[in-house]
Amino acid sequence: MQLWIAHELGRELMGALPDGVGVQVLAASDAPLPGDPSDVQFWVPPLLGGAETVALARHMSGLRVVQLLSAGADAWVGQLSDGVTLCDARGVHDVDVAEWVVAAILSSLRRLDYLALAQHEHRFAHTDVGLTDELAGKRVMIVGAGSIGQATAARLAPFGVHLTYVAHTAHDGMHSVDDLPGLLPQGDIVVLLLPLTAQTTGMVDAPFLAAMPDGALLVNAARGPVVDTDALVAELSTGRIRAALDVTDPEPLPTDHPLWNLPGVLFTPHIGGATKGVLPRAYHLVADQVRRFTAGEPLLNKVEGGY
Numbered sequence: 001m002q003l004w005i006a007h008e009l010g011r012e013l014m015g016a017l018p019d020g021v022g023v024q025v026l027a028a029s030d031a032p033l034p035g036d037p038s039d040v041q042f043w044v045p046p047l048l049g050g051a052e053t054v055a056l057a058r059h060m061s062g063l064r065v066v067q068l069l070s071a072g073a074d075a076w077v078g079q080l081s082d083g084v085t086l087c088d089a090r091g092v093h094d095v096d097v098a099e100w101v102v103a104a105i106l107s108s109l110r111r112l113d114y115l116a117l118a119q120h121e122h123r124f125a126h127t128d129v130g131l132t133d134e135l136a137g138k139r140v141m142i143v144g145a146g147s148i149g150q151a152t153a154a155r156l157a158p159f160g161v162h163l164t165y166v167a168h169t170a171h172d173g174m175h176s177v178d179d180l181p182g183l184l185p186q187g188d189i190v191v192l193l194l195p196l197t198a199q200t201t202g203m204v205d206a207p208f209l210a211a212m213p214d215g216a217l218l219v220n221a222a223r224g225p226v227v228d229t230d231a232l233v234a235e236l237s238t239g240r241i242r243a244a245l246d247v248t249d250p251e252p253l254p255t256d257h258p259l260w261n262l263p264g265v266l267f268t269p270h271i272g273g274a275t276k277g278v279l280p281r282a283y284h285l286v287a288d289q290v291r292r293f294t295a296g297e298p299l300l301n302k303v304e305g306g307y
Contacts, residue, residue, distance in 0.1 A: 002039045002062075003290060005283075006046040006069065013283035018294045029053040038062055042293060044069060044286050048270075054079050065299065067289050069282045070273070071097075071148060072223060073303045074196035086303040087289060092281045093273045094151035100272035101152045101191055101221050104244035108217055109133040113266045133215075136160045141187035144194030144222060145174050152191060161189075168194075177203070184211035189219065195307035196223035206231040209241065216241045221272050224249030229259070236262045246272040 003023050005011070011023055024034035029045075029052045037059040045053050047069040054075055057063060065085050066076065073088045080086055107113055111129040118125035138161050142149045145165040153163050164183060170176040175183060184190065190212060194200050204218070204227040212218065220227055224247040235241055242264035251270060253259060259267065285300070292299055 001041050001290075001294060002035065003042045003044070004034065004040050005044040005286065007279060007283075009279060010044070010283045010286065013280055014287035014290070017287065017290055021290060021294065029056050041065070042067065042290060047273075050075070057081075057084070065289070065293055067286055069278075072195055073307060074223060077197075077303065077306050085299060087299055087301045088303050088307075089282055089285060090147050090301045092278065092285055094148050095281075096275040096278055097148045097193070097221050097272045098151040098155050099275075100246060100268075101193075101219055102155050104219055104221075104246070104266055104268070105156075105189060105191075105217065106135060108219075108242055108244045108264075108266050109135055138162070138188040139164065139186055140189045140191065141166060141183060142191045142193060143177070143180070144192060146193065146195075148221075149191075149193045152193065168199075180208065181211060184208065185213055187212060187216060189217045191219045192222040192226055194222050194226065196225055197306040201225050202228045204228060204232070206234065209235040212241050214240055218243045220245045220247055223247055224251050233258050233262065236265060239263050242266075246270055 001021050003021055004026050005023060006025070006027055008025050010025070017023070026034055027046060037056065038061045040060045041062050042065045043057070043060060043063060044067045057066065057080055063084050065087065066080060067087045068076065069089050069092070071089055071093045073086060076086055110132045114129055115125055118128065136159055140156055140161045141164045142153055143166040145167045149165065153165070157163065164187070165174040166177055166180060166183065167174040168177060170179070192204065202225065206228065209231055218241060220243070227249065229249050232243065236243055244266040246268045247270055248259060259265060289299055
């Protein structure tokens with residue numbers, strides 16, 4: 001069986017694989033192909049591959065499994081031939097994204113973003129920000145209560161917050177997205193961790209944002225198109241709410257986009273999942289999946305219904 005992976009380090013991280021598994025590395029879709037793509041049965045594409053990466057799958061006539069390194073599968077859903085199983089990296093990004101959410105919330109509440117700029121300007125901005133906010137006692141709503149959402153909640157709980165969970169459908173103490181209009185006025189901090197699907201695209205629109213209370217913080221660690229960017233710009237321009245964004249729509253954000261300069265915005269360039277621990281976790285999953293596939297056992301993390 002031919003296995004193509006996205007990182008040379010993956011060879012070491014996967015450890016011993018079943019006999020007969022040949023491994024080649026394709027780090028980017030525009031790199032020279034390491035072999036005949038029609039021979040590939042199991043493919044681990046680059047993490048942030050775009051349309052050109054997805055298109056490469058069309059040349060893999062023998063392809064049976066695409067194992068993503070991302071938790072989101074929106075770019076791949078509906079793009080693969082019948083008979084190809086798509087799997088996401090559920091669990092791989094729990095730690096890194098959850099830590100980013102906590103860091104972004106604390107940085108926004110304590111105004112560390114502003115103070116970092118003051119440091120760059122050699123200003124002792126002791127009185128500039130006044131009394132900053134604190135996380136203790138905040139009402140935090142996690143929209144998208146999957147694996148990353150649960151990991152985020154576990155890291156926020158020790159701060160003494162009041163947690164509310166929102167999932168696609170109501171179950172096990174979780175609210176449904178249909179409940180959001182009534183829940184949002186009670187959310188001091190709204191954390192977006194839901195997958196990008198036809199149903200969630202543009203879900204955070206003008207009415208959604210208007211329902212958030214004054215001074216609330218919107219945290220987007222999901223996908224940019226979950227949020228209506230024009231609506232977000234309009235709401236942030238009033239200064240009524242704030243935002244911490246690791247993803248945007250469009251992405252990358254154009255240099256002249258108004259989001260760069262709006263008050264109360266903390267912005268990072270889609271680095272929530274970029275930590276040193278990601279690749280070891282990712283290729284542990286890949287190795288497990290390869291062993292399952294060669295043994296004819298069920299694969300983990302199959303993408304069904306868009307996520």
